Amino acid sequence: MKTTAFTHLHKQLGGKMVEFAGFEMPVQYSGINDEHINVRKNVGIFDVAHMGEIWVKGKKAFDFVQKVTSNDIAKLSPGKIQYSCFPNGKGGIIDDLLVYQYEEQKYLLVVNASNIEKDWNWLLSQNTEKAELENASDKIAQIAVQGPETTKVLQNLTDINLSEIKYYTFVTGKFAGVDNVIISATGYTGAGGFEIYAYNSDAEKIWTKIMKAGKKYGIKPAGLAARDTLRLEMGFCLYGNDIDDTTSPIEAGLGWITKFTEGNNFIDRDYLQKQKKEGVKKRLRAFEMIEGGIPRKGYDLYDSEENLIGKVTSGTMSPMLKKGIGMGYINKEQTKIGNEIFVKIRKKMKIAKIVKLPFYK
Amino acid sequence: MNIHKNLKYTNDHEWVSVENGNAIIGITDFAQKELGDIVFVEVETEEETLEKGEAFGTIEAVKTVSDLFMPISGEVLEFNSELEDNPDIINKDPYNKGWIIKVAIENKNEIDELLSYEEYSKLIN
Numbered sequence: 001m002k003t004t005a006f007t008h009l010h011k012q013l014g015g016k017m018v019e020f021a022g023f024e025m026p027v028q029y030s031g032i033n034d035e036h037i038n039v040r041k042n043v044g045i046f047d048v049a050h051m052g053e054i055w056v057k058g059k060k061a062f063d064f065v066q067k068v069t070s071n072d073i074a075k076l077s078p079g080k081i082q083y084s085c086f087p088n089g090k091g092g093i094i095d096d097l098l099v100y101q102y103e104e105q106k107y108l109l110v111v112n113a114s115n116i117e118k119d120w121n122w123l124l125s126q127n128t129e130k131a132e133l134e135n136a137s138d139k140i141a142q143i144a145v146q147g148p149e150t151t152k153v154l155q156n157l158t159d160i161n162l163s164e165i166k167y168y169t170f171v172t173g174k175f176a177g178v179d180n181v182i183i184s185a186t187g188y189t190g191a192g193g194f195e196i197y198a199y200n201s202d203a204e205k206i207w208t209k210i211m212k213a214g215k216k217y218g219i220k221p222a223g224l225a226a227r228d229t230l231r232l233e234m235g236f237c238l239y240g241n242d243i244d245d246t247t248s249p250i251e252a253g254l255g256w257i258t259k260f261t262e263g264n265n266f267i268d269r270d271y272l273q274k275q276k277k278e279g280v281k282k283r284l285r286a287f288e289m290i291e292g293g294i295p296r297k298g299y300d301l302y303d304s305e306e307n308l309i310g311k312v313t314s315g316t317m318s319p320m321l322k323k324g325i326g327m328g329y330i331n332k333e334q335t336k337i338g339n340e341i342f343v344k345i346r347k348k349m350k351i352a353k354i355v356k357l358p359f360y361k
Numbered sequence: 362m363n364i365h366k367n368l369k370y371t372n373d374h375e376w377v378s379v380e381n382g383n384a385i386i387g388i389t390d391f392a393q394k395e396l397g398d399i400v401f402v403e404v405e406t407e408e409e410t411l412e413k414g415e416a417f418g419t420i421e422a423v424k425t426v427s428d429l430f431m432p433i434s435g436e437v438l439e440f441n442s443e444l445e446d447n448p449d450i451i452n453k454d455p456y457n458k459g460w461i462i463k464v465a466i467e468n469k470n471e472i473d474e475l476l477s478y479e480e481y482s483k484l485i486n
Binding site: 016027028031032033034225229292293294296316317319324346 | 397398400401403419421423424426445449452
């Protein structure tokens with residue numbers, strides 16, 4: 001199993017360790033609900049060093065990234081970030097990712113840990129432009145600091161004015177005594193905050209300083225389980241659950257990152273444009289339980305006449321709403337907001353209704 | 362690890378206490394710690410007579426769903442309805458307020474066959 005720069009720290013902090021995407025990672029420390037609520041109300045710190053980082057550089061970098069991602073990177077400029085996905089050439093999704101324009105002719109692609117090798121091989125196979133590619137996943141560590149108190153905590157560690165970093169932009173500079181740290185106003189929780197990128201050799205020092213600076217703001221480490229419940233309350237897709245090689249970004253509600261702008265000739269553009277125009281048969285939708293019960297991945301969804309209409313892709317008990325919430329692909333006719341559907345939980349039909357995202361505001 | 366000497370135990374990490382001829386059943390401190398935050402307990406077998414080993418309900422933590430099994434045979438007399446709204450009582454107080462069901466003992470031998478404190482201690486250590 002691979003470790004991150006922080007694995008030994010998690011053990012000191014009492015983290016319950018599990019294998020995730022080949023890494024030894026903390027699934028929880030003090031308890032999922034406690035960690036979750038602390039991120040929503042105060043501030044939490046996550047080890048996300050397992051995520052992958054791929055550099056694309058050189059004169060052909062723009063053309064290559066524009067081709068392999070569904071969003072339009074012509075809209076980027078140095079310091080800006082974009083959520084995007086890699087279409088797989090068959091209408092599905094290889095991975096979802098963040099595209100950072102680091103500088104002119106230099107992009108950083110941040111990908112899911114579980115897909116690093118798959119993405120890397122895919123990018124190599126598509127690189128007819130001969131853009132310069134570098135897989136830096138094993139060199140770069142990422143820390144996510146999330147929650148309303150994040151800016152106050154991190155401002156103690158840098159002269160960069162953090163409140164000026166707008167959502168989905170980043171600044172590179174000195175942070176916690178380390179040069180060239182990427183401070184990115186992004187996250188997977190909906191609670192606000194930053195994601196910090198540095199080399200592995202500096203990572204522990206940064207983590208320790210954040211923990212120290214965060215003490216009076218109630219900072220606590222949060223594990224993968226809280227990361228999942230937090231993202232699900234916002235309705236953010238998780239690759240492998242809500243999107244994968246068989247789901248299209250249009251079906252997944254990711255039309256907003258699938259840009260059919262002029263000159264954006266990305267892989268699967270024609271296919272996806274046609275799909276968008278003609279409409280899809282099923283759509284990823286959010287629902288919350290009206291009756292008790294917790295929807296789980298793989299549970300079947302039905303209409304009031306007990307016709308199978310879809311399947312749950314993600315589900316949990318929302319720590320903030322204290323009710324079962326879920327997402328799933330549902331036949332288009334049943335996806336109207338407010339529509340009542342049924343989740344089959346242990347052989348029983350439990351009422352749920354289609355809702356708008358996010359679940360929690 | 363918190364274990365009570367006067368209780369009986371199962372390999373599924375349940376405890377059984379005999380009170381006035383009935384069995385009170387819950388899950389052990391070890392089990393609640395392994396599960397983590399308990400968010401839902403469902404028991405829909407009240408007034409049903411079940412065999413030892415049959416599932417009488419379900420317990421859900423944030424990440425997992427587990428069946429609850431009858432440690433002995435008998436009628437399910439009562440479900441601790443406090444758990445419907447506050448399932449986390451099991452995390453806080455697994456041996457007292459966090460009891461799950463009360464069962465009419467059908468066969469006393471089944472109680473004797475359960476694990477003793479010493480045997481259960483060995484199991485979890």
